[in-house]
Each structure stands twice: as C-alpha cells, then as structure tokens.
Amino acid sequence: MGGNTNRHTAVFKGFCYMFSENKLSWPNAKDECYKNGGRLADILDQETTDFINQYRKQTGIAGHDAWIGLSWDMSLDRYIWTTGAYLNYKDWADGEPSPVGIYVLVSAYHGKWRNVTALLNRGLKERYICKAGIGKQIQRLC
Known part of the structure; x- marks a missing residue:
C-alpha cells in the first residue's frame, strides 16, 4: 500500500481505516492488510457501521462491494473476525448469512x-x- 493512491484513509474511534480501490480475493486482501500493519476491518457496533457506510458514500466508493475481516471458521462452527474475536454485533442483509x-463483504x-462461498x-x-x-501502523496504513 506504500505509495498507493488507489485508497482512501480515515481515522475513527482511535483506529485508522484504509479503503482500498484495488480488488483482491478475500484471502489476498487479508494478507495485504497484514503486510501493511493492519487487518481486514472488524465492525463491532452500529456507530462503526454508520461511519463506514457514510465515509464510503462521501468518497464515492459506496458503489462497490468491500471485504471486511469476518469469515466462517469451520473448526469452531461460527463466524470470527480476523482478530480472533467472535461475532457479537451483526449487520446482515435480509436473507443473510447464506448457509x-x-x-x-459490505x-x-x-x-x-x-x-x-469459498x-x-x-x-x-x-x-x-x-x-x-x-501508532506505528498508521505510517504504513494511513
């Protein structure tokens, strides 16, 4: 992400968010975030949901789906964030999640x-x- 201009950044509630315009698979997006000192975003409350959706609209990037750091862990039989935290707050679309x-993604x-599906x-x-x-990460991510 270094000198990448295909991204938007913002700080919210003490965290740096980077919205990439580059397109990757979910596993590759996860790796790219790690390489740059972050993780695919976890969304833990309605306030963060509102921030992300509003920011995406303001910057004109809301017209595209975007991966977040939530995935199904088959060994645990539940959704978990890339941080390892279990899913508590949910903002599923109608009819989701698919079995x-x-x-x-958002x-x-x-x-x-x-x-x-995988x-x-x-x-x-x-x-x-x-x-x-x-902290240190903000220099590479934001």
Missing part, C-alpha cells in the same frame, strides 16, 4: 453484510477495508 457462505447496494471467492475480487490501531 454456504464463508467470506463476508454490500454496495445497501451497506449491509453478505457472505460469499468456491465463488476463488475468482471473485473485491475492494477491501483494512483497520489498524493508531
């Missing part, structure tokens, strides 16, 4: 979450949202 979905259509994700590349605590 076969693994990776989660929908371009309504800003709610929907999940995507099979579909092999060829699916989307924009993504990284999150990092403010």
Whole structure:
C-alpha cells in the first residue's frame, strides 16, 4: 500500500481505516492488510457501521462491494473476525448469512453484510477495508 493512491484513509474511534480501490480475493486482501500493519476491518457496533457506510458514500466508493475481516471458521462452527474475536454485533442483509457462505463483504447496494462461498471467492475480487490501531501502523496504513 506504500505509495498507493488507489485508497482512501480515515481515522475513527482511535483506529485508522484504509479503503482500498484495488480488488483482491478475500484471502489476498487479508494478507495485504497484514503486510501493511493492519487487518481486514472488524465492525463491532452500529456507530462503526454508520461511519463506514457514510465515509464510503462521501468518497464515492459506496458503489462497490468491500471485504471486511469476518469469515466462517469451520473448526469452531461460527463466524470470527480476523482478530480472533467472535461475532457479537451483526449487520446482515435480509436473507443473510447464506448457509454456504464463508467470506463476508459490505454490500454496495445497501451497506449491509453478505457472505460469499469459498468456491465463488476463488475468482471473485473485491475492494477491501483494512483497520489498524493508531501508532506505528498508521505510517504504513494511513
């Protein structure tokens, strides 16, 4: 992400958020966030949901789906964030989550979450949202 101009950054509630316009698969987006000192974003409350959706609209990037750091862990039989935290707050779209979905994104259509199967994700590349605590990481991420 270094000199990448295909991104938007903002600070909210003590965290740096990076909204990438580059498209990657969910696993590659997760790796890219880690390489740059962050993680795919966790969304833990309505206030953060509102911030993300509002920021995406203000910057004109709301018209695209974006990966977040939530995925189905088969060994635990539940959704977990890339931080390892369990899912408590939920903002699923109507009819979601699909019983076969693994990776989660924020929908371009309504800003709610929907999940995507691993099979579909092999060829699916989307924009993504990284999150990092403010500190050393902010220099690489924001």
